[in-house]
Amino acid sequence: MANPSLLILAGDGIGPEVMGQVVRIIDWFGEKRSLAFDVEHDLVGGAAYDKHGTPLHDDTMAKALAADAVLLGAVGGPKYDALDFSVKPERGLLRLRKEMDLFSNLRPAQCFDALADFSSLKKDIVAGLDIMIVRELTSGVYFGEPRGIFEEGNERVGINTQRYTESEIDRVARSAFELARRRNNKVCSMEKANVMESGILWREVVQKVHDEDYPDVELTHMYADNGAMQLVRAPKQFDVIVTDNLFGDILSDCAAMLTGSLGMLPSASLGAPNADGRPKALYEPVHGSAPDIAGQGKANPIACILSFAMALRYSFDQGEEAARLEKAVEQVLADGARTADLMGPEDGTPISTSEMGDAILAALDASL
Ligand code: NAD
Secondary structure (H helix, E strand, C coil), X not given: CCCCEEEEEEECCCHHHHHHHHHHHHHHHHHHCCCCCEEEEECCCHHHHHHHCCCCCHHHHHHHHHCCEEXXXXXXXXXXXXXXXXXXHHHHHHHHHHHCCCCEEEEEEECCHHHHHHCCCCHHHHCCCEXXXXXECCCHHHCEEEEEEEEECCEEEEEEECCCCHHHHHHHHHHXXXXXXXXXXXXXXXXXXXXXXXXHHHHHHHHHXXXXXXXXXXXXXXXXXXXXXXXXHCHHHCCEEEECHHHHHHHHHHHHHCCCCHHHCEEXXXXXXXXCCCEEEEEEECCCCCCCCCCCCCCCCHHHHHXXXXXXXXXXXXXHHHHHHHHHHHHHHHCCCCCHHHCCCCCCCCCCHHHHHHHHHHHHHHCC
């Protein structure tokens, strides 16, 4: 059988540095676990603009649609700030998400014990935290029509429209229930059904999907404003949270920060399953291209490495190997390995991006 295919788009700034460590880990799985991938590299963002005058070449888009999974580093940087909106690096990423129809955005918020002191919350509230926010990514108020700034009488009015169809809610609800079955079997759906009709429909459809096809999963509903409070009050009450694009944008950033550094946060964006059951998928760290530290070997590669762990689990059904990689990360953190973002000014000398890669590879070797 052919190896599964991975398209790697390292992008700009620290993207190539952190992705360099992921490539070493991919090679390790090929050599030590007989889990080989056909890897192809291409350009996205500013790097693609420099070569092609566009942040995502059509050929790259076609490769992304054909690949079993796409791994992305980061895009953007000050060099590209003055470009026209249509060719800004971020447009490359948005095109990928749109044309791959990646409607389900998975943002884990996991607190490694060794980093619990980094959270802005008390250690006992976050230690051991492991929740997943599923955000609807392709519809809702960021896309609904009408939208714009219009003249109305003698003043202007800004309009955006929250719009969800039943099928859009149905498919993201299913992805949350499927995910919960692989975790602790609990879903909390968040909306504002008290004040928004789209929230009423959201609640009805999520409940219907549950009752018809996922009665084994525990389902609760919560207003999103209460959800925000509960996330900072007692986040461990949640397993999977499913919510719309706007609330998901805010709640996932809030939950992510419970865990400390931006350099630790992976994400997955999934679309509809192909004929072989594998969803279209893009895996990327939550952080950006970090131009302030790019090229200095300071970046923490863990967010990008944990994104690859998500690819192992959600695209390639390699849950045990994903757990092996996550445990290796946990081990090096417990042993005290720290890049600069995981340290205070008094905490000694940080290790470099590649030294963090070395430590994780050593922990993987030790896992055999
Ligand atoms: P950023 O995430 O790049 O950086 C924010 C801060 O976090 C910086 O101080 C940075 O040094 C630090 N940081 C981020 N990742 C880190 C890592 N792995 N290790 C250590 N420290 C890390 O956000 P920003 O500064 O607002 O944006 C910089 C550029 O990235 C902009 O052009 C922005 O548009 C782009 N951006 C891209 C993405 C993406 O590619 N998905 C996401 C956010 C921002």
